[in-house]
Amino acid sequence: MEMLVTQNISMHAVESGNPVEGLTLARSMQGHTLSPRLETMFTMREARALAALGDEQAGKLFTHALSLLQDGTRSSDPPWAWWIDDDELRIQGARLHSDLCQWQDSIRLHNEHLGWVTREASGHASVVAMHALCLADMGYALTQVGAWRELEDVARTLLGSAGEITPRAYAAVRRLTRAVEGTPGAPADLRDLLHMLAAKIGESK
Incomplete structure (x- = not known):
């Protein structure tokens, strides 16, 4: 222990x-x-x-x-x-690459994790909670490479599960929102979507 x-x-x-x-x-x-x-x-x-x-x-x-x-x-x-297990290492590897600003590697591992969730573990309560956190973390990496269309998909997925987002995932969403706000060229519609997401999470707490 x-x-x-x-x-x-x-x-x-x-x-x-x-x-x-x-x-x-x-x-x-x-x-x-x-x-x-x-x-x-x-x-x-x-x-x-x-x-x-x-x-x-x-x-x-x-x-x-x-x-x-x-x-x-x-x-x-x-x-x-x-x-x-393998999936835990995918999650940790994605965060490691983000810490090193290796954004494409981080995005790749996040996508591998999300694919595993879809195939193997969708619906499990603990996985649902981690799923939102990983989506927000991947969204941050997508912001760094200006992948706005993919980021919009992430934001819409998070919006659909706003009521299940944990405080830790909420902190990651707030970090993502600040990153988008501070990035010149980020689409206005995406900014609005993230503000809507933050508001919806706040209402559910």
Whole structure:
């Protein structure tokens, strides 16, 4: 359980803007004997922290995490480690690439995740919540490359599920809205759509 808590604090440290703490925590398990799945988890957290610090070595470390996951599970893996899978790495990889401003790679991995959701997990409550967050994160990446038509599709999808958006996803929507507002050339209709989305989410809270 200590490992679960440590990696969780590392994740929240990175997400809240303290990647140095996240990196220290992710590396705190170095020297411990870990199964491939658990080593994947801490390598993934280390890579995310490095990406948040702008260190491009994060990409190589993330590739290593992908290879570790292919080594499979072990009978010693704790029950709570079930979520460490290919799709979790797609989500984390998309965010890693965004942190490094590698927008096309981020968009590609977000699309792969969303395709997996459509095929395998649509309707699951936890997946629905993550789905909105990933859509908003992908929307931010689309803003950086000026992919307005694709971004409008994302915004309309989010609008259709506004009542199910979590506070964390709402924060991502607000970040997306600010990014569009600050981007010259963003279509006025898209700005209006995002304001409508933010208002609808606010009404549901």
